[in-house]
Amino acid sequence: MQGAFTGKYLRVDLTQGTTTVEQVPELQYRMFMGGAAMAASILMRELKPGVDPLGPDNVMVVSTCPLNGIPLSGTNRFTVAAKSPLTEGYGRARPAAGGGRS
Numbered sequence: 793m794q795g796a797f798t799g800k801y802l803r804v805d806l807t808q809g810t811t812t813v814e815q816v817p818e819l820q821y822r823m824f825m826g827g828a829a830m831a832a833s834i835l836m837r838e839l840k841p842g843v844d845p846l847g848p849d850n851v852m853v854v855s856t857c858p859l860n861g862i863p864l865s866g867t868n869r870f871t872v873a874a875k876s877p878l879t880e881g882y883g884r885a886r887p888a889a890g891g892g893r894s
Contacts, residue, residue: 807848827857828884831873835882845877 799821803812824833831853838851852874859867869886876883 825858827855828871831855831871839875845875850875
């Protein structure tokens with residue numbers, strides 16, 4: 793894909809101490825664009841039912857949106873999502889203030 797999308801994401805396994813670069817299908821980008829929607833789709837695919845939110849099998853996703861990095865107010869957001877230990881459901885935060893761009 794063109795533009796902000798690279799077609800890749802970085803998987804960091806803290807338990808094993810490894811990193812791998814993986815391809816994201818173009819259809820997934822087209823359906824979920826980025827940010828919160830992309831994070832939710834990855835969590836739905838990766839999390840096993842009944843996973844402990846504080847255990848090593850929980851997944852944390854950090855995802856930016858396609859507009860991230862352009863000089864326009866409100867586009868510097870990113871999403872951090874995981875299974876919430878409080879609700880046992882989808883938990884996310886959307887920080888701003890330049891965290892998504894350098």
